[in-house]
Amino acid sequence: MLSNIRELMKYRELLIMFTWRDIKIKYKQSVLGLAWAVLMPSFIVLAGVLVRVGYAHVAGRPLLITDLAGVAVKSIPWAFFVSAVRFSGNSLISNTALVTKIYFPKEIFPIASIASSFFDLIIASLVLAVLLFFGKIGVSMLILWVPVLLFVLVILVAGISMYMAAASLFYRDVKYILEVLLTFGIFFTPVFFNSSMLGIYGRYLKWNPLTSVLEGLEDVIVFQKYPETSWLLYSFLIGMFLLLSGYVFFKRAEPNFAERI
Amino acid sequence: MANFAIKMESVYKKFRRGEVHDSLRDLVPSIFGKVFRRTSSLDMKKQEFWALQDVSFEVDKGEAFGIIGHNGAGKSTMLKILSRIMKPTTGELIVQGRLSALIEVSAGFHPDLTGRENIYLNGTILGMTRREIGDKLDAIIDFSGLQEFIDTPVKRYSSGMYARLGFSVAAHVEPEIMLVDEVLSVGDYVFQQKCIARMNEVISGGATVLFVSHNLRAVAELCQRSLLLKNGKVQAIGKTNEIITKYMESTRNINEEDPRKILQITSVAMRDFNGPQVQFQLGDKAWLDITVRGVQPCEKFAVCIYINDENYYNLFNTSSERLGHGPYNIRTGETLRISFELLIGMAQGTYHMGVLLFRYDTNVAFDRWEPAVTFYVGTSIDGSRGIVPCNPKVVSEEIAGEMH
Numbered sequence: 001m002l003s004n005i006r007e008l009m010k011y012r013e014l015l016i017m018f019t020w021r022d023i024k025i026k027y028k029q030s031v032l033g034l035a036w037a038v039l040m041p042s043f044i045v046l047a048g049v050l051v052r053v054g055y056a057h058v059a060g061r062p063l064l065i066t067d068l069a070g071v072a073v074k075s076i077p078w079a080f081f082v083s084a085v086r087f088s089g090n091s092l093i094s095n096t097a098l099v100t101k102i103y104f105p106k107e108i109f110p111i112a113s114i115a116s117s118f119f120d121l122i123i124a125s126l127v128l129a130v131l132l133f134f135g136k137i138g139v140s141m142l143i144l145w146v147p148v149l150l151f152v153l154v155i156l157v158a159g160i161s162m163y164m165a166a167a168s169l170f171y172r173d174v175k176y177i178l179e180v181l182l183t184f185g186i187f188f189t190p191v192f193f194n195s196s197m198l199g200i201y202g203r204y205l206k207w208n209p210l211t212s213v214l215e216g217l218e219d220v221i222v223f224q225k226y227p228e229t230s231w232l233l234y235s236f237l238i239g240m241f242l243l244l245s246g247y248v249f250f251k252r253a254e255p256n257f258a259e260r261i
Numbered sequence: 262m263a264n265f266a267i268k269m270e271s272v273y274k275k276f277r278r279g280e281v282h283d284s285l286r287d288l289v290p291s292i293f294g295k296v297f298r299r300t301s302s303l304d305m306k307k308q309e310f311w312a313l314q315d316v317s318f319e320v321d322k323g324e325a326f327g328i329i330g331h332n333g334a335g336k337s338t339m340l341k342i343l344s345r346i347m348k349p350t351t352g353e354l355i356v357q358g359r360l361s362a363l364i365e366v367s368a369g370f371h372p373d374l375t376g377r378e379n380i381y382l383n384g385t386i387l388g389m390t391r392r393e394i395g396d397k398l399d400a401i402i403d404f405s406g407l408q409e410f411i412d413t414p415v416k417r418y419s420s421g422m423y424a425r426l427g428f429s430v431a432a433h434v435e436p437e438i439m440l441v442d443e444v445l446s447v448g449d450y451v452f453q454q455k456c457i458a459r460m461n462e463v464i465s466g467g468a469t470v471l472f473v474s475h476n477l478r479a480v481a482e483l484c485q486r487s488l489l490l491k492n493g494k495v496q497a498i499g500k501t502n503e504i505i506t507k508y509m510e511s512t513r514n515i516n517e518e519d520p521r522k523i524l525q526i527t528s529v530a531m532r533d534f535n536g537p538q539v540q541f542q543l544g545d546k547a548w549l550d551i552t553v554r555g556v557q558p559c560e561k562f563a564v565c566i567y568i569n570d571e572n573y574y575n576l577f578n579t580s581s582e583r584l585g586h587g588p589y590n591i592r593t594g595e596t597l598r599i600s601f602e603l604l605i606g607m608a609q610g611t612y613h614m615g616v617l618l619f620r621y622d623t624n625v626a627f628d629r630w631e632p633a634v635t636f637y638v639g640t641s642i643d644g645s646r647g648i649v650p651c652n653p654k655v656v657s658e659e660i661a662g663e664m665h
Contacts, residue, residue, distance in 0.1 A: 017385040025373050097368040102386055103345040173284040255348040258341060259276075260283070 018112035159242025272352030330490030358437030367427030372416035
C-alpha cells in the first residue's frame with residue numbers, strides 16, 4: 001500500500017498532465033467553453049427551483065430566497081458527484097490504448113477524472129458565489145467548514161470511483177447500472193429537498209453518506225449554522241473505508257487490466 | 262550488482278481462449294452453472310493455452326538485443342511482460358534501470374489536442390518531466406518535420422504524420438533501457454533511416470535496447486544478438502546473423518497435396534554454391550529449385566518467378582517461357598524439377614520469392630505460392646543503403662572559395 005502510494009507520487013507529473021488534458025478537452029470540444037461548467041449545475045438548480053415552487057404551492061407557504069439558495073448550494077456538489085463518478089468510472093475503458101500499452105499506476109485515470117470534475121466545481125462555485133452575493137446571503141466564519149465538507153465529498157467520490165473504474169473494466173454492464181444509480185440517486189439524496197421534510201423518516205436518509213455533506217454545506221453557507229458533526233464523521237468514515245478498500249481492490253485487479261479490457 | 266539490464270527466468274504466460282464473462286449478467290448464471298455442473302470448470306481448462314513457455318534470457322547493459330519470430334510466436338506477449346503491463350503466470354523478470362517502452366508511441370495522443378500539446382502529453386506518459394520536454398521541444402518538432410502543423414489538432418493529421426510525431430517524442434526520451442516495437446515500420450524511407458540513426462545514437466550513448474520486430478533489416482542493422490521465438494518457446498539465442506538464418510529456414514515449408522488442383526508447386530528452395538541459403542550479399546549467385554507435380558495432366562505451362570520487397574511491391578519477375586524454355590507438358594503423377602540461377606542485384610533488405618504456374622495462350626494460372634521463400638540480403642560492401650545498388654564512387658572533389 002505504502003509503496004503503491006510512493007509510486008503514485010513518482011508519477012504525479014503524469015497525473016497533472018492527464019487532469020490538464022481532461023479539462024482542456026472538455027472546454028475545447030464544446031463551443032460553450034467555460035459556460036459548460038455552469039450549464040450542467042444550473043440545469044439541476046432549475047429543476048430544483050421547480051420542485052421547490054411546487055412544494056411551496058402545496059404547503060401553502062411562500063417560497064423563500066434561502067430555499068432557492070439551499071437548492072443551488074447543494075446542486076453544485078451533486079453535479080460534481082455525478083460527473084466525477086461517471087467520468088472516472090469510465091476512465092479506464094476510454095483510455096484502452098494507454099491501459100494496454102504503457103505501464104504506469106492506472107489509478108491516475110480515475111484520480112485525474114475526479115480532479116478535472118473538481119475544476120468544474122470550482123468554476124461553478126465562483127458563479128454561485130456571485131449569485132449568492134446578489135441574493136443577499138451573508139458570509140460568516142463558518143465558511144471555513146466548506147473545505148472540510150468538500151474534502152469528505154472528494155474522499156467519498158474517490159472511494160466509489162476506485163471500485164467503479166475497476167469493476168466497469170471487468171464487467172461491461174456495470175456502466176449501465178452506474179448510470180441508473182446516478183440518475184435516480186437524486187431522489188435518495190436531499191438535493192431538492194431537506195431530510196427534515198420527511199419528518200421522522202428523514203433520519204433514514206442520513207444513512208446516505210452524501211446527506212450530511214450536502215446539508216452541511218447548506219447549513220454553513222445559507223443558514224450559517226454548524227453542520228451535524230456526528231453524521232459528518234460517519235460520512236467521513238464511510239468515505240475512508242471505501243477509499244482504502246477500493247484502492248486495495250483496484251491495485252489487486254490492476255495486473256489483469258491489460259488482459260481483460 | 263550483476264551486469265545485466267534485463268533478465269527473464271523461466272517465464273510462462275497462460276491465456277484463455279474464447280469468451281470470458283465480461284458482464285455481471287453473464288457472471289451470475291455462470292456461477293450457478295458452476296455450482297450445479299462440475300464439468301464447466303474442466304472446459305475452461307481445455308481453452309487455456311501457453312503464450313510463452315519457459316522463456317529465459319539475459320540482456321547485458323548497453324547491448325542491443327533483437328527478438329524475432331512469426332506472427333503469433335509470442336512477441337507481443339513478451340513485450341507486454343517486459344513493459345510490466347502484464348504479469349507472467351510464473352517465472353521472474355528482473356529489470357535494472359529506467360525502462361521506457363516505445364510500443365505504439367502514439368497511443369497517448371488525443372485527437373483534439375494540437376501537436377505541441379500532444380508532445381507534452383505523450384512525453385509525460387513516456388516518463389519525461391515537463392522541464393525536459395520544454396528543453397527538447399524544438400528538437401522534437403524538428404525531428405518530426407511537422408513544424409507547419411504543430412499547432413493543428415492531431416485529428417487533422419494523416420496517419421503517417423501521426424506516427425512520425427509519436428516516434429519523434431519517443432526518440433527523445435533518454436531511458437536506460439529502451440523497448441522498441443514495430444515503430445520503425447511507420448513513415449517513409451527517409452524517416453525510417455532517421456529513426457534507425459537516432460536509435461544507433463541511443464545505443465552508442467550506452468543505453469540498452471530491446472528490439473522486438475519482424476523487420477529483419479532493422480534488427481540486423483541494430484542488434485548484435487537476437488532471440489528467435491517460435492510458438493511461445495525460445496528457439497535459439499545467438500548472433501543476429503545466425504538467428505536470421507534460422508528464422509528464414511523455419512519459414513520454408515513444403516506444400517501439402519491438394520487434389521483440387523491440376524498442377525501443384527510442391528517445393529521451392531533457395532541455395533548458394535554451398536547448399537541451402539537464405540542470406541546473401543550483393544553480387545552473390547543464387548539458385549532457386551522448384552518442383553511441380555502434375556495432379557492431373559497439363560499442357561503448355563510455364564514456371565514464373567518473381568521477387569517482391571517487404572511491402573510486397575514487385576521488383577522483378579520472369580518465367581521459363583520468357584527465358585526460352587518450355588512450355589512444359591506433364592502427366593498425372595509426373596514431377597517437373599526446374600532450377601533458376603539468379604544474380605542477387607538488390608542491396609540490403611528482406612525479399613519474398615514467389616512462384617506461379619501459368620499458361621500463356623489461355624491465360625490460366627494453375628498454382629501460386631507466395632512467399633515461397635523469404636530471403637535476406639546483407640549490408641552493401643560500399644556502405645550505401647537502400648534497395649538498389651548504384652555502385653557509387655566519388656570522382657571529383659573540390660572546395661572553392663570566393664576570390665578577393
